[in-house]
Amino acid sequence: MKTIDRKLPLEFTLSLLCGGLLLCGCGTDQADKELLTYESPETQSVREQPQKEPVSTRPDITTTAPEQNVAANTTIAATEQLTAERRNTARDANYSVRDVDLPKQSQREVKLLVPENSFHLEGTGTNRALRVSYEDLDLLKVLNMEPVTLDAVEQLPQWLKDLDGKRIRLRGYMRPPFSATDISVFAFVRDPKDCCFGSNPKPYDIARVVLREGVTTDYIVLRPFDVVGRFHIELLSYDNKKVDGLYSIDDAVIIQR
Numbered sequence: 001m002k003t004i005d006r007k008l009p010l011e012f013t014l015s016l017l018c019g020g021l022l023l024c025g026c027g028t029d030q031a032d033k034e035l036l037t038y039e040s041p042e043t044q045s046v047r048e049q050p051q052k053e054p055v056s057t058r059p060d061i062t063t064t065a066p067e068q069n070v071a072a073n074t075t076i077a078a079t080e081q082l083t084a085e086r087r088n089t090a091r092d093a094n095y096s097v098r099d100v101d102l103p104k105q106s107q108r109e110v111k112l113l114v115p116e117n118s119f120h121l122e123g124t125g126t127n128r129a130l131r132v133s134y135e136d137l138d139l140l141k142v143l144n145m146e147p148v149t150l151d152a153v154e155q156l157p158q159w160l161k162d163l164d165g166k167r168i169r170l171r172g173y174m175r176p177p178f179s180a181t182d183i184s185v186f187a188f189v190r191d192p193k194d195c196c197f198g199s200n201p202k203p204y205d206i207a208r209v210v211l212r213e214g215v216t217t218d219y220i221v222l223r224p225f226d227v228v229g230r231f232h233i234e235l236l237s238y239d240n241k242k243v244d245g246l247y248s249i250d251d252a253v254i255i256q257r
Contacts, residue, residue, distance in 0.1 A: 119136075129229075166230070186209055210250040
């Protein structure tokens, strides 16, 4: 009978010895702790090696030189400032708001589509005025003009020019003002989508209203009403490149019905 001499691994031998001691209740607590916490030289060597700092592969972790970091931060700050300036451009009592620079539109051929028009008087007393609608003031329908050009006033038909200085009665919606009470000046727009849902009205779809001296109003939410006042045609441009407004009404009163 041959005897095969096999050397057992040291860890295995110690684990057997430890198990035997535990089963028979031999050894002290200190001996048990030393046996149970034994590490092979190979394991101890690996554990004692200093750990390397993990290298991040995230693209948002800056690994460039300090000078490059400063340049990048400066670029980001400049971009944010430009965006803020664009959002704050062209604000005048909420008369016109342009959040970003709009793409240029191709110019339509301007031609007179409504050569004549007439208006009737409506109301009584000091509220008696010519009934006018935003349809009458729409330069796309009157002149086929889109976008509105800087010389738009000169190209208006005579019947529309004649409204300048007259008392008119116009129906529309109040654009949300900066204050909900004691409002004396507000933007008066043609359509609810121009009023409250983020779209920018055409220059001929909005009028700046200045109420009669001593008269104020509260914000009228999503409800059409009439404004009676003296009508003016005056082109408004904040950058001398695009038209931001055309019409205004002063000495105005509000008539709700």
